[in-house]
Amino acid sequence: MSASFASPPESPDQRQALAVSRRAALRVGGLTGLGLTLPQLFAARARAGAGGSFGAARSVIMLYLHGGHPQQETFDPKPDGPSAVRGEFGAIDTMLPGVQFSEVLPLTARIAHKLAIVRSMSHENANHVQASLPANTGHKHPASLEARGDFPPSESDFPPIGAVLDAVRPSASLPTWVRVGPLMRRNNGTVLHGQLPGFLGAQHGSFVVDQSLLGDNVDIEAVRPAAELTAPRLTARRDLLQLIDQQRQIIDASATALNLDQFYGRAFNLLAGPDTRKAFDLSSESAESRARYGATEFGQRCLLARRLAEAGVPMINVSYCHQPPDSWDTHGQHFKRTKESLAPTFDAAFTALVTDLEERGLLDQTLVIANAEFGRTPAINRSAGRDHWPWVYSLALAGGGTRAGVVHGASDESAAYPTEHPHDPADMAATIYHLLGVPGETLLYDAQRRPHHLVAGRVIDAIVV
Secondary structure, eight states: OOOOOOOOOOSHHHHHHHHHHHHHHHHHHSOOSSOOOHHHHHHHHHHHHTSSSTTOOSEEEEEEETTOOOSTTTTSOOTTSOHHHHOSOOEEEOSSTTOEEETTOHHHHTTGGGEEEEEEEOOSOOOHHHHHHHHHHSOOOOHHHHTTOSOOOOTTSOOOHHHHHHHHSOOSSSOSEEEESOOOBOTTSOBOTTSSOGGGOGGGOOEEEOSOOOSSSOOOGGGOOGGGOOHHHHHHHHHHHHHHHHHHHHHOSSOTTOOOHHHHHHHHHHHTOHHHHHHTOGGGSOHHHHHHHOSSHHHHHHHHHHHHHHHTOSEEEEEEOSSTTSOSOOSSSHHHHIIIIIHHHHHHHHHHHHHHHHHTTOGGGEEEEEEOSOEEOSSOOTTSOOOEEOSSEEEEEESTTBOTTEEEOEEOTTSOSEEEOOBOHHHHHHHHHHHHTOOTTOEEEOTTOOEEESOOSOOOGGGBO
């Protein structure tokens, strides 16, 4: 079918009128704000109503394992591979016959029958900062930029999934997009791409929870009503405003072109809402529930993400994490750090999240994905570490319209290159949008009203129902 799309808004009044028409379409049609003609809207609704996976996910929880988790020590162990590359850990059987995970993920092995594993993710960019853009958006930088190494995000970057949802299908009573955890950076301070709203503008940025979640009485300062703010809490609120300003400055040092009135107004209106406060009330969880996820920042971020998905927040990004010792960028002491901290923390939190969602009847409508910018080298370096390796790596998904108990794709005996069904991040993004019910024909418009195709890859049919 040939695609023709609605024209981009030409003025603030037209943008407001378009927003009103989109809300009306949402009430009567179930899909909105996607730049589609009426026939395409009907076609999208037909796909959604015909069963299957299109639109199965109400929420996405994306766990971002910054640095790149090793495929060999997670979902694609090579116990019989060459001795120079196989590493210190063995493999254990999972609940799927013939499928093994690394021995450092014993809990995850027990829920393998609930997961969809892709062992053949592959691309060619070994730079953390740059590779995080396609991992979060499905779009890579132009080739002319890839030789630059680390450079800060730009207002021309393609927007991540949360920003897209906030632009085309905003949540009415809750934030559309929440980031739980810090804005992830390289050790040199450069912000990883794909975390900021790019050409959609700062008004579509994420709602941020960046504080410690450990302790018995966690109080999420970002959602405290003004009447309850003490002097220390007022300081925390000012810190939140400063964080928003810093994110704006990251995109554009001058910030003269960005109008944040809408962003501020909407964000602080949300703070007063009872639905928002209830969703963020981590202290209402039982001690048993909190222990189940693990007494770690990442574990408690995953627990908060479950609460947000349960409340209906469409997109939740969880950081793990932004610098050593909590980064998967294990150039040194790889096996020690993986065994003592990285793997057990992920194993407990990921398993608890998937199981908890299932027990609450939420897994079918919540997509969980363990994502990263790339994997780690087959070869072990002189510091007992593994270096950057984008040519093959593994991702794990659960729920939200994915097939349970599927292992798709394969790598060679060294976990170095795909041997079956290679997929790049554009395919994973296409799959996530499909599961969210966002048509692949969607166009986005930047500040200059230039159209951009939302989806650059293809849905990975083997991992969706």
